[in-house]
Amino acid sequence: MTDKILISILVPTFNEEKNIMRAYKTLVEVFLGIPKYKYEIIFTDNHSTDKSFEILNTIANLDSNVRVIRFSKNVGYQKSLMFAYQAAKGDCSVQIDCDLQDSPKYIPRMLDLWNQGHHVVYGVRRTLKDGWLISRMRKTFYWLVNALSDDDLPLNAGEFRLVDRLILDELQKIEDITPYPRGLISSMGFSQTGFEYDREARISGKSKFPLKDMLSLATDGIFNHSLLPLRVASILSPLIGIITILVILFYIVGRLFFSQDWPPGFATITIILLLSIMLNALFLGIIGEYLGRVFLQSKRSSLPIIEKELNKPVT
Numbered sequence: 001m002t003d004k005i006l007i008s009i010l011v012p013t014f015n016e017e018k019n020i021m022r023a024y025k026t027l028v029e030v031f032l033g034i035p036k037y038k039y040e041i042i043f044t045d046n047h048s049t050d051k052s053f054e055i056l057n058t059i060a061n062l063d064s065n066v067r068v069i070r071f072s073k074n075v076g077y078q079k080s081l082m083f084a085y086q087a088a089k090g091d092c093s094v095q096i097d098c099d100l101q102d103s104p105k106y107i108p109r110m111l112d113l114w115n116q117g118h119h120v121v122y123g124v125r126r127t128l129k130d131g132w133l134i135s136r137m138r139k140t141f142y143w144l145v146n147a148l149s150d151d152d153l154p155l156n157a158g159e160f161r162l163v164d165r166l167i168l169d170e171l172q173k174i175e176d177i178t179p180y181p182r183g184l185i186s187s188m189g190f191s192q193t194g195f196e197y198d199r200e201a202r203i204s205g206k207s208k209f210p211l212k213d214m215l216s217l218a219t220d221g222i223f224n225h226s227l228l229p230l231r232v233a234s235i236l237s238p239l240i241g242i243i244t245i246l247v248i249l250f251y252i253v254g255r256l257f258f259s260q261d262w263p264p265g266f267a268t269i270t271i272i273l274l275l276s277i278m279l280n281a282l283f284l285g286i287i288g289e290y291l292g293r294v295f296l297q298s299k300r301s302s303l304p305i306i307e308k309e310l311n312k313p314v315t
Contacts, residue, residue, distance in 0.1 A: 004038040007031075007111070008090030008168075012080045013056070014046040016098040020055045023098050024066070030104045034111065038065070040313075042087055043098075044080045045070040047307070060310040068310035075304040082179040083304055085163070085171045089313055094162045101200050102160035109195060110162040119164035119190035126196045158199075166190065244274040 009027055013020060024041065031039045043056050045068060056068045069087065071080065085093060092114055096102055102123060113121045159182065163171075167188055174184065186192070248271055 004036060006090040007037050007039050007107075008088035008093040009039055009041045010081065010084040010088065010093055010095045011041060011043050011098050012046065012077060012084060013043050013048065013052055013098045014074065014077075014080075015048045015050045015052060017048075017051040017055055019098045019100070020052060021059070023096075023100055024059050024063075026100060026104050027096075028063075030107050034108050037111065040065050040067060040088075040090060042067045042069065042084050044084045044087075046077070046080045047071050047074045053308075057310060064311055066311060067313070068308070069306055070308045072305040072307040078179050078181065079304055081159075082171070082174075082176070082181050085168060085181060086174075088168050090165070090168075092162055092164050093168060095159055097159060102158065103197075103200055106160075106195075106197055107162075113193055113195065114162055114164065117191060118193045119166060120185060120192035121162040122192070122194045123158060123160035124194040124196045125158055125199050160197075161185070164190070241278045244271065244278055247271065247274060 011023060016023075020043070027039070027041060031037060041063075043066065045053050045056060047070065053068075053070055056066075056070075060066045060068050067087070069083065071083075075083075081095065084095075092111075094107055094110060096104060106123065110121045110123075161182075163185060167185060167190065170188055171181070171184065176184075251271070
């Protein structure tokens with residue numbers, strides 16, 4: 001048993017009482033088919049209000065390979081997930097949602113690609129079971145983040161991914177008040193590859209990602225991996241300057257050559273106003289550049305508070 005390779009399965013949960021037992025049994029069945037590997041399943045319970053923790057407690061009492069971490073409050077999906085990555089003890093980890101829309105049957109394929117030398121193996125969704133609007137929003141979000149970011153974020157890749165121990169060790173060093181694990185992992189480089197698969201329909205329960213959470217995720221993804229929003233002011237300031245110069249020339253030409261009778265003080269006030277806007281945009285852009293670098297360098301926060309931890313590993 002000690003010669004087997006340990007795989008950490010990360011399963012964020014929140015009010016998933018109808019899915020937890022099925023997810024656990026399905027994952028165990030997958031590992032029965034790949035006997036060279038052993039597993040630890042880490043359920044991070046985001047302070048569920050249903051019977052999720054009771055079910056997890058029962059499973060943990062029966063299987064010492066199941067670890068359960070319950071937070072003192074709902075810390076959000078991304079923080080919950082980041083904590084799971086930092087808690088993983090395996091040679092690699094596999095992130096999967098509790099509803100099993102990303103089927104565990106693909107885990108052996110991911111492990112094969114990992115054994116070929118890839119440090120990150122991510123699933124690329126060939127089809128989605130979401131409605132047209134949600135699917136279009138997802139694709140637009142991935143495209144936008146990739147366009148704005150300096151990192152190469154894979155398009156149409158969800159949360160279903162395998163991550164090597166090298167990257168897990170790097171993730172343990174990070175403290176971030178608004179973590180975005182998908183972007184962090186992509187930005188670290190190494191050998192990353194994807195495989196296409198068809199996402200399955202949710203059998204029970206309901207999605208824990210309403211529109212407001214998707215928008216929050218999009219905001220974290222953009223602002224955590226791009227300084228372009230801060231650079232907008234710097235980009236706009238030369239344009240405003242050109243417009244200001246053109247307006248000045250327009251007033252001068254109108255006054256000298258066309259004898260335009262502007263209201264007293266109108267031209268002066270307009271020019272001063274445009275110059276003020278230009279200078280404000282310029283200096284705000286410069287400050288923004290420095291502030292953005294300080295922001296990216298100094299973001300730190302405490303980890304979520306653990307209310308209970310079951311089958312905690314001995315360190």
